[in-house]
Amino acid sequence: MTRSEATAPTTGAPDGDEFDVIVIGAGPVGENVAERAHAMGLGAVVVESELVGGDCSYWACMPSKALLRPVAALADARRVAGAAQAVDGGLDADAVLARRTSFTSNWQDGNQVAWLDSVAVDLVRGHGRLDGPRRVIVETPDGSARTLTARHAVAVCTGSRAALPDLPGIADARPWTSRDATSSKEVPGRLAVVGGGVVGAEMATAWQALGSDVTVLVRGDRLLPRMEPFAGELVAESLTEAGAKVRTGVSVESLERPSPDRPVTLSLSDGSRLEVDEVLFATGRKPRTDDLGLETVGCEPGGWLAVDDSLRVTGVHGGWLYAVGDANGRALLTHQGKYQARIAGSAIGARAAGVPLLETDRWGAHAATADHDAVPQVVFTDPEAASVGLTAADAEQRGLRVRVADLDMGEVAGAALYADGYRGRARMVVDIDREVVVGVTFVGPGVSELLHSATVAVAGEVPLERLWHAVPSYPTVSEVWLRLLEACRG
Numbered sequence: 001m002t003r004s005e006a007t008a009p010t011t012g013a014p015d016g017d018e019f020d021v022i023v024i025g026a027g028p029v030g031e032n033v034a035e036r037a038h039a040m041g042l043g044a045v046v047v048e049s050e051l052v053g054g055d056c057s058y059w060a061c062m063p064s065k066a067l068l069r070p071v072a073a074l075a076d077a078r079r080v081a082g083a084a085q086a087v088d089g090g091l092d093a094d095a096v097l098a099r100r101t102s103f104t105s106n107w108q109d110g111n112q113v114a115w116l117d118s119v120a121v122d123l124v125r126g127h128g129r130l131d132g133p134r135r136v137i138v139e140t141p142d143g144s145a146r147t148l149t150a151r152h153a154v155a156v157c158t159g160s161r162a163a164l165p166d167l168p169g170i171a172d173a174r175p176w177t178s179r180d181a182t183s184s185k186e187v188p189g190r191l192a193v194v195g196g197g198v199v200g201a202e203m204a205t206a207w208q209a210l211g212s213d214v215t216v217l218v219r220g221d222r223l224l225p226r227m228e229p230f231a232g233e234l235v236a237e238s239l240t241e242a243g244a245k246v247r248t249g250v251s252v253e254s255l256e257r258p259s260p261d262r263p264v265t266l267s268l269s270d271g272s273r274l275e276v277d278e279v280l281f282a283t284g285r286k287p288r289t290d291d292l293g294l295e296t297v298g299c300e301p302g303g304w305l306a307v308d309d310s311l312r313v314t315g316v317h318g319g320w321l322y323a324v325g326d327a328n329g330r331a332l333l334t335h336q337g338k339y340q341a342r343i344a345g346s347a348i349g350a351r352a353a354g355v356p357l358l359e360t361d362r363w364g365a366h367a368a369t370a371d372h373d374a375v376p377q378v379v380f381t382d383p384e385a386a387s388v389g390l391t392a393a394d395a396e397q398r399g400l401r402v403r404v405a406d407l408d409m410g411e412v413a414g415a416a417l418y419a420d421g422y423r424g425r426a427r428m429v430v431d432i433d434r435e436v437v438v439g440v441t442f443v444g445p446g447v448s449e450l451l452h453s454a455t456v457a458v459a460g461e462v463p464l465e466r467l468w469h470a471v472p473s474y475p476t477v478s479e480v481w482l483r484l485l486e487a488c489r490g
């Protein structure tokens with residue numbers, strides 16, 4: 001047993017259950033809020049009802065990327081003459097699933113509990129609920145209740161869960177959610193993926209490569225609708241070449257699974273029916289704020305928690321409640337939630353220390369400005385799609401005057417060397433009033449590691465005239481920057 005599970009809190013008051021900061025939810029975000037609070041000299045406890053590490057470690061980022069990395073590795077080898085000849089056959093599904101399982105530590109959280117212990121953060125296992133200002137009641141696994149009190153702040157870091165549409169037959173169809181799609185130990189023969197967002201595109205890529213016959217059902221007109229249109233087009237093209245079917249403009253109207261061991265039949269809006277062995281609903285997320293006692297502190301349960309830029313929940317008297325990560329709905333991404341955790345942790349620390357004025361101006365130490373202007377995201381499909389900041393359509397919606405540079409990445413020498421017949425596209429969106437880059441999208445093999453250069457340019461608001469002096473090495477894929485800048489500067 002670790003110190004944190006075994007003993008009373010480090011900063012305990014007489015009853016031992018008073019802490020400077022209480023964090024509800026030990027996902028990546030909660031862990032980081034607690035660690036930051038501790039680094040600011042505060043005592044912190046986290047409350048966790050499932051596994052320390054959260055969805056990201058066991059049913060989201062890590063297992064999904066462990067499923068997808070072999071797909072990219074194999075595809076990369078096949079795109080290089082000489083290496084391609086050494087590749088014989090497809091993926092070894094059992095080996096891929098075993099590697100995935102190892103990345104989840106077989107759904108055991110011992111390592112992450114040890115990490116919490118190493119940063120001197122206490123852990124209370126159980127379901128946490130607010131019970132009035134600064135108080136949290138934890139329903140522990142043995143059925144008892146423990147009341148924790150916070151001297152300074154409570155941070156809600158409870159994440160999100162899959163949102164399923166209310167369709168006839170959906171409960172009996174026992175659909176997969178992202179949890180099943182990332183933890184399944186078997187490869188279904190036929191898999192329908194409903195939803196063309198990030199989870200849908202990534203999981204269709206993984207399971208098609210693992211041997212399923214995948215059909216993606218998209219109600220809109222393309223995959224990855226929040227990215228530049230060419231991202232979804234290139235990913236759909238590649239999925240189709242891999243043998244998957246991508247059907248747009250179609251939704252599921254009802255489902256029928258006569259018994260658990262029989263296939264499921266989907267009735268679709270175009271009048272057709274589709275029989276599959278499993279159906280994954282990748283239709284978005286909803287916040288885990290419904291059973292959290294929010295009504296006891298004057299907040300509406302069940303919704304995304306509205307916060308200011310220091311991640312403090314708006315409208316709560318005394319300003320002691322924070323919501324960080326997926327629970328606030330600002331950007332459902334681990335890295336962005338961890339960024340918020342760093343900001344929230346230092347804001348909590350500064351307020352606890354009585355700092356009179358926090359740095360909450362744009363790009364200040366206590367303002368999560370990047371959430372508005374510079375959110376990076378990599379979609380680990382084949383090809384990868386990576387973007388930061390605004391798309392051209394977003395910029396237009398914000399009323400910015402922009403110049404857009406587009407590039408066929410195959411024209412870049414480094415890309416041609418990276419893969420024979422490299423297929424990829426890039427777009428840079430420039431605010432012409434400020435002459436800074438406000439958005440970049442790359443789609444192509446290996447672009448994920450290129451994204452951070454764009455994030456630095458966008459978050460740093462680096463003037464184009466200075467970017468001109470940031471020389472990409474020859475012959476790397478990064479020379480895409482040179483071509484985009486040439487297109488912008490003329």
Ligand SMILES: Cc1cc2nc3c(=O)[nH]c(=O)nc-3n(C[C@H](O)[C@H](O)[C@H](O)COP(=O)(O)OP(=O)(O)OC[C@H]3O[C@@H](n4cnc5c(N)ncnc54)[C@H](O)[C@@H]3O)c2cc1C
Nearest residue numbers: 025027029049054055060061128158159325326332333334
């Ligand atoms: C399939 C999939 C793949 C993804 N891939 C990526 C990726 O590659 N990169 C990326 O950046 N993002 C990815 N995401 C998004 C990422 O998983 C989330 O943004 C991230 O997990 C959010 O972290 P969090 O700490 O806010 O929430 P979570 O990771 O959901 O953690 C919340 C924790 O709170 C606990 N909890 C909830 N309610 C209570 C309560 N009342 N009491 C006690 N504990 C409670 C939960 O048990 C959980 O452990 C992916 C998501 C999915 C679904």
Ligand SMILES: NC(=O)c1ccc[n+]([C@@H]2O[C@H](COP(=O)([O-])OP(=O)(O)OC[C@H]3O[C@@H](n4cnc5c(N)ncnc54)[C@H](O)[C@@H]3O)[C@@H](O)[C@H]2O)c1
Nearest residue numbers: 165195196197198199200219282283284285332378379380
């Ligand atoms: N690599 C990554 O960064 C990564 C990977 C996976 C997930 N995530 C994050 O997790 C979050 C959740 O991903 P997601 O794909 O579930 O959500 P999403 O919002 O990205 O996509 C859901 C899609 O489902 C569609 N949809 C909703 N209801 C539907 C219905 N009834 N029928 C058909 N289609 C419907 C929506 O139009 C949307 O396109 C995302 O915000 C994403 O940022 C990130």
